[in-house]
Amino acid sequence: MSSSLTPDAPVFVAKTKGGRITDFVDQRVGGSGILREFGRKVFPDHWSFMFGEVALYSFVILLLSGTFLTFFFDPSMAETHYAGSYTPLKNVEMSVAYSSSLNISFDVRGGLFMRQVHHWAALLFVASVSVHMLRVFFTGAFRKPRELNWVVGSVLLILSMAAGFTGYSLPDDLLSGNGLRIIDGVIKSIPVIGTYISFFLFGGEFPGTMIISRLYMLHILLVPALILLMIVMHLFMVVVHKHTQYPGPGRNDGNVVGYPLGPVYAAKAGGFFFIVFGVVAIMAAFFTINPIWNYGPYDPSPVSAGTQPDWYIGFVDGALRLMPGTIGDWKVEQIWFGHMFTFNVLLPALVPAGILFTVMFTYPWIERWITKDNREHHVLDRPRNAPTRTAIGMAGFVWYCVMWAAAGSDLIATHFHVALNDVTYWLRALFFIGPVIAFIVTKRVALALQRKDREIALHGRETGRIVRLPHGEFIEVHAPLDEYKRYKLVGFESPSPLPAVPNEHGVVDRKERRRAKLSRWFFEDRVAPVTPVELEAAHGHHGSHEAVEAADAQKTLSH
Amino acid sequence: MKAISQKRRHPLAAIALLLMGLLVTGGLYAVATTVNQAKADTTYSASDVAEGGKLFAANCATCHGVGASGSQSGPSLVGVGAAAVDFQVGTGRMPMQMNGPQAEKKPAQFNEAQTKQLAAYVASLAPGPAIPEASVIDGKGDAAKGGELFRTNCAMCHNAAAAGGALTRGKFAPALAGVSGQHIYEAMVTGPQNMPVFNDANISPEGKRDIITYLKQIESNGSPGGADLGALGPVSEGLFVWIAGLGVIIAFTIWLTSRTS
Numbered sequence: 096m097s098s099s100l101t102p103d104a105p106v107f108v109a110k111t112k113g114g115r116i117t118d119f120v121d122q123r124v125g126g127s128g129i130l131r132e133f134g135r136k137v138f139p140d141h142w143s144f145m146f147g148e149v150a151l152y153s154f155v156i157l158l159l160s161g162t163f164l165t166f167f168f169d170p171s172m173a174e175t176h177y178a179g180s181y182t183p184l185k186n187v188e189m190s191v192a193y194s195s196s197l198n199i200s201f202d203v204r205g206g207l208f209m210r211q212v213h214h215w216a217a218l219l220f221v222a223s224v225s226v227h228m229l230r231v232f233f234t235g236a237f238r239k240p241r242e243l244n245w246v247v248g249s250v251l252l253i254l255s256m257a258a259g260f261t262g263y264s265l266p267d268d269l270l271s272g273n274g275l276r277i278i279d280g281v282i283k284s285i286p287v288i289g290t291y292i293s294f295f296l297f298g299g300e301f302p303g304t305m306i307i308s309r310l311y312m313l314h315i316l317l318v319p320a321l322i323l324l325m326i327v328m329h330l331f332m333v334v335v336h337k338h339t340q341y342p343g344p345g346r347n348d349g350n351v352v353g354y355p356l357g358p359v360y361a362a363k364a365g366g367f368f369f370i371v372f373g374v375v376a377i378m379a380a381f382f383t384i385n386p387i388w389n390y391g392p393y394d395p396s397p398v399s400a401g402t403q404p405d406w407y408i409g410f411v412d413g414a415l416r417l418m419p420g421t422i423g424d425w426k427v428e429q430i431w432f433g434h435m436f437t438f439n440v441l442l443p444a445l446v447p448a449g450i451l452f453t454v455m456f457t458y459p460w461i462e463r464w465i466t467k468d469n470r471e472h473h474v475l476d477r478p479r480n481a482p483t484r485t486a487i488g489m490a491g492f493v494w495y496c497v498m499w500a501a502a503g504s505d506l507i508a509t510h511f512h513v514a515l516n517d518v519t520y521w522l523r524a525l526f527f528i529g530p531v532i533a534f535i536v537t538k539r540v541a542l543a544l545q546r547k548d549r550e551i552a553l554h555g556r557e558t559g560r561i562v563r564l565p566h567g568e569f570i571e572v573h574a575p576l577d578e579y580k581r582y583k584l585v586g587f588e589s590p591s592p593l594p595a596v597p598n599e600h601g602v603v604d605r606k607e608r609r610r611a612k613l614s615r616w617f618f619e620d621r622v623a624p625v626t627p628v629e630l631e632a633a634h635g636h637h638g639s640h641e642a643v644e645a646a647d648a649q650k651t652l653s654h
Numbered sequence: 655m656k657a658i659s660q661k662r663r664h665p666l667a668a669i670a671l672l673l674m675g676l677l678v679t680g681g682l683y684a685v686a687t688t689v690n691q692a693k694a695d696t697t698y699s700a701s702d703v704a705e706g707g708k709l710f711a712a713n714c715a716t717c718h719g720v721g722a723s724g725s726q727s728g729p730s731l732v733g734v735g736a737a738a739v740d741f742q743v744g745t746g747r748m749p750m751q752m753n754g755p756q757a758e759k760k761p762a763q764f765n766e767a768q769t770k771q772l773a774a775y776v777a778s779l780a781p782g783p784a785i786p787e788a789s790v791i792d793g794k795g796d797a798a799k800g801g802e803l804f805r806t807n808c809a810m811c812h813n814a815a816a817a818g819g820a821l822t823r824g825k826f827a828p829a830l831a832g833v834s835g836q837h838i839y840e841a842m843v844t845g846p847q848n849m850p851v852f853n854d855a856n857i858s859p860e861g862k863r864d865i866i867t868y869l870k871q872i873e874s875n876g877s878p879g880g881a882d883l884g885a886l887g888p889v890s891e892g893l894f895v896w897i898a899g900l901g902v903i904i905a906f907t908i909w910l911t912s913r914t915s
Binding site for chain 2 (some may be wrong): 140141142143144145146149182183184185186187200201211215218219222223226259269270366367370371374375378379380381382383384385386388389390391394396397398400401402403404405406408481491502504505506508509510513514515516517643
């Protein structure tokens with residue numbers, strides 16, 4: 096035995112058995128290094144930053160509850176007669192898929208609860224993804240360097256909708272069958288190739304005997320795998336880019352101010368998973384979702400009143416409901432060259448969704464081109480401080496909501512005792528006018544809020560205290576802001592329009608002129624942030640506001 | 655026999671044959687349809703009819719005309735039968751509170767005896783659908799068959815869970831929870847408001863009994879999965895997850911990120 100191994104050197108030996116095991120693993124895996132790196136990652140604290148986490152946790156809940164459901168679900172469309180314990184369907188002819196869904200609901204222990212957990216979590220998943228995207232959009236978090244992560248997030252939104260829709264159809268009940276029928280109709284409305292795609296998808300004429308098992312494979316294999324891949328990319332980029340932060344004292348594009356991941360933030364995030372799980376579990380325990388036993392087995396002939404898709408497909412259904420069959424005397428459904436072109440289905444089903452998703456994917460580049468802003472941004476915009484972007488977002492949001500509301504037009508009619516026809520006419524009008532009104536109103540509100548901020552930064556907060564001065568004048572006492580709060584109100588950028596710039600040949604080309612025009616549209620209405628000079632002037636003018644309270648009449652008179 | 659065969663080439667033979675055919679089919683049709691319609695109810699006493707006539711003159715004749723022969727403001731009630739009166743008056747739809755897209759349900763304005771007298775009076779004017787016998791509304795039929803009939807014939811307006819649905823121009827199909835078997839049956843045979851008539855050739859009395867059984871059974875089953883959110887399907891579910899689900903979670907996020915300072 097060689098003694099040159101310096102046996103005297105202090106070797107770390109853990110005191111407890113657990114510590115020794117941990118040390119053994121750490122020496123081989125290097126966990127402490129990873130922990131040191133990740134434990135120091137700083138996350139800014141704000142409630143609006145947590146929707147991505149809600150989405151992630153909902154996805155975990157979906158994986159867990161979904162695995163349970165696969166143990167009992169049989170996606171076969173073979174015909175059978177129901178023999179389970181729900182008497183109103185006893186001996187009714189149905190598919191094995193529907194029968195096994197009913198068995199999960201009524202004969203598998205805890206099955207109905209798990210089905211409801213899965214479905215509520217699915218609705219929450221898409222909802223939290225959407226709210227997360229709205230937060231990212233309205234705070235400008237998609238700007239450099241996060242454009243690609245925005246695209247990954249947009250792909251995740253579409254994948255989550257795909258996951259939801261494929262799952263919604265699996266029980267093979269009347270409601271989801273009606274939904275599939277609409278999808279079949281939309282596919283068949285695609286000119287020339289539509290019929291072929293439909294036959295390919297359904298393995299023959301609708302409904303066929305294949306679709307449920309095909310959707311099942313997509314639902315439990317392909318779509319979740321893609322979602323998982325995208326989540327990994329998404330989170331990897333979050334680590335690379337670091338988290339954004341709201342403007343505040345000491346925060347700039349070069350730093351991140353917040354709590355380190357370990358231990359407080361990690362504990363909070365871990366606990367938050369159980370909170371989300373708890374909320375979903377409470378909803379599943381006390382509130383019915385998708386009572387498939389009410390709908391009965393799918394049969395292409397009956398259609399129930401109040402047939403809607405789950406909320407995230409609602410806007411497409413709404414657009415279909417809004418589309419008129421004739422415009423004036425012109426039939427939207429046309430026969431050309433002896434072939435039927437059903438534009439009254441094709442246009443509403445594909446065009447609004449196409450516009451929404453195209454703008455969603457390309458918006459970071461559109462804004463970058465208009466503003467020529469190529470800098471990195473890690474400090475977020477407060478929505479009011481980017482009035483035009485906020486207005487564009489609200490216009491899109493309202494447009495979506497009009498279509499969304501249209502999907503429930505029949506329920507609006509019955510529950511508010513108005514005519515279904517009037518609801519449709521109003522929503523048709525709002526489909527075009529709504530976004531315009533939303534754009535104008537939002538922009539004005541944002542500018543007004545900026546002016547209010549400016550006012551507060553310069554003159555302080557209104558206290559509501561009215562003071563009568565010795566000579567009889569009434570004044571309202573303004574309390575000065577502390578520096579930290581004031582920073583929030585003054586620390587933002589308000590770019591002015593960027594005029595057209597000649598290119599390297601000294602020519603202002605048409606594209607550049609168009610860009611300059613858009614830049615003017617984007618930035619012409621602006622409220623400049625308060626400058627230090629203005630602040631100095633406002634304060635130096637009448638000293639501190641406490642001095643006013645001291646009833647120095649002469650001084651305030653000059654105010 | 656020989657005489658007929660000799661005259662078969664007579665110029666009027668074709669016309670005679672046509673007449674014969676029309677008489678036979680018409681006669682058969684009349685017999686077939688009156689099986690359903692012509693049930694002049696004989697259970698009412700003469701005093702019921704007389705009292706009903708007085709009630710009618712005082713409360714209904716303004717719109718439905720003297721002798722129920724109809725006016726500008728209301729249709730003739732000759733031949734609508736006792737079932738129609740029992741449904742419309744028994745559910746409070748008649749007398750109508752106001753003009754609108756359709757007469758709405760409200761607390762009944764007449765008691766049972768008065769409703770019976772009114773029904774007796776209208777039934778005495780001409781034969782029409784009678785009030786169903788207890789055996790077809792007892793709710794002891796086959797619920798599964800009733801469910802299939804309901805989904806095929808009723809769900810497109812009343813919703814698969816019988817939660818009701820919208821029709822055009824402010825009209826609607828009402829929710830069916832809490833409606834008595836008798837009223838459901840009467841609605842099927844008389845087709846009130848915008849509802850089509852489901853006569854006995856369309857859905858047999860046994861089928862109607864099954865439908866009533868199904869409706870009563872899903873009503874008494876309640877909602878196995880917890881609160882049913884109005885049984886309105888994905889719209890109320892979506893509304894719930896956005897407002898209650900996300901609302902509670904936002905409250906938690908605010909709590910988690912708030913500082914103690």
